Amino acid sequence: MKNEEIKSLDNATSEMIRHAHMLGIETIFDRNGNYSTGECKKAKCNFGSRGICCKQCMLGPCRISGRSLKGTCGASADTIAARNLLMMIGRGTAAHSSHALHVASTLLKTARKKTSYKIKEQIKLESISRNINIGKEEGTDALASAAAELAISDILGDEKYMRFAESYYPADVFGNLSNLGVMPSSVGRELLDSGHETSMGTMADPTEFILHAARLGVADIASLIISAELQDVLFGIPKLFSSKIGFNVLEKDKVNVVIHGHVPLLSEKIIEFSEDVQLLEKARSLGANGINVVGCCCTGNDALMRHGIPVAGSNIHQELIIATGLAEAIVVDVQCIYPNIENVAKHFHTRIISTMKEARLQSAEHIPFDEENADESAKRILNAAIENFPKRLNNAFLPEEKPHDLMGGFSVENILDTLTKIDPEDPFKPLVDSIRSGAIYGIVLLAGCISPGMTESSQVTIAKELLKQNVLIFSTGCSAQSCARGGLLTPEATMEYAGDKLKGVLQALGEASGLKKPLPPVWHFGSCVDNSRVIILAIALAQNMGLQLKDLPIAASAADWVAEKAAAIGTGAVALGITVHLGRAPPIMGSPEVVSLLTQKSGELFGAKFIVEEDPIKTSQLLLLHIRKAREKLGTASNNFISDNPKGQNNEDISISLEPNELINPQNPMLLRTC
């Protein structure tokens, strides 16, 4: 990676990359550089990135070009791109629903007294039970069993519709999706069918592929709901915590245990046993001043939301966390775990410990996690980390930059608690009134990943642009961590970045929540699974405003998305009626038909669509335009209209240079880089 590219990252990351280089360690930043240099500006395969490479069978691999407009079997570019997209979304949905299955199965075993977990949120369990219409069982364990069994059936069963989808989505959305044939039966059924349809010589209709992709997206979001809701039952509803983010949350005098991945079943136990008296004594006997658990990626987000555990880094930082030489153990569960961490660890004493059968690494040690013996698994891992402390090498390094303060742990429940203090009779009223008056001009969810290719944080730029315009920002996943590194998750950020009207709202909410400071302008809702919290909140908001979801002045943005899971969530959100911005085009640009389905026809079908734009400033303008159109329907478009946008225009003048035709033209040089 070139020096000038390193300089354009945040200071701590740049410093850690330089340190890794000095030690001869290769990271994602170098490997990404390998794909951005040479004769091509982008050495990535154009056929793959446009979705028109087909390797379904041994007639190929085939790729669509000026010479061959069809695969050997005759499949068109549209068929190939749509089929590839369905497979991508299928993998994302499989990841999320596997997570949901682990959680549901643990809840079921807990209700049957086969685990050491406890049901922490009886009231939430009752509310979930009412939602999914199983309120007749007697007692907590019976209710928990019934909810868990239903969740498992949603994932593996064969009912007409997923109950968590049918009961959590609004009636109008359910009606529309079922009319379109986009309500999923079970995730397993949908994945089986998609595996069949995408097999060679089966489905060839691009529209049917995309409708199936939407069905999987809808199933994906129902899986997120299952995970987040049942995790709350087991581990508690998130609370507002002040914490920190940055490499320097690792502590030189303590045993550092990094919890990384997505499913918090084991990490909850690791956090619990990090306070175990015997283990702490053992750590002290080996010269450590305690056990310091820190997070990475979404397991980190989850631990932050429920325990205030600090975050060391996001997906792109996992190798650099090891390069500090301070991690005794990196404990991984599933998803977003980059295989090279075990190579980086070879330069240090760090033990990489895989724990779940779905995510074994090539040579890392494996301590299997089994929910029926969760305490033993956690203790074994903590013992391994403690025993590793004296083996720390003499090459520990931390960047100069101190960790950033942040506040996280937003949930539907704690927002409602705060609103109830303002209006006990009608808690949603203050929020609804603020939106109608324009004090909150709109709401944008910044979600998804970050990539090594971005030289500055798109999310931070978008957030700052929107906050000026009094748009409230929700955030999840690595995007929330990016906003935290950009200093946007603090009360002080409200004073610095929010427009005056939004500032007033956040000050009132901060007072009501007992903070004596404003709430931060970016509300960190947790991991990517917790996008479901935002969707549940949006559904409740729509109901309280007497609107459909698709008519709310809200949008979502995955400005730097990387994972298949992001594609699944985004597609599900569009199907539910939430317009989604993507900062990079999905691999579909070789098919005008698929592009049109996702960016135009989806508007007719679902009332929402994908917007693709790389530039963060243009993105904020596009999102504002979307919100403005929604406000026009509310009859409130001119409220609170802002004039201090970058070009000094008022919003009426905002010109959006990315026209739909640009998007659907596969010859668009912006999106089609050739040698």
Ligand code: BF8
């Ligand atoms: O689920 S944001 S890189 S860590 S996929 Fe992964 Fe993307 Fe990060 Fe969490 Ni979400």
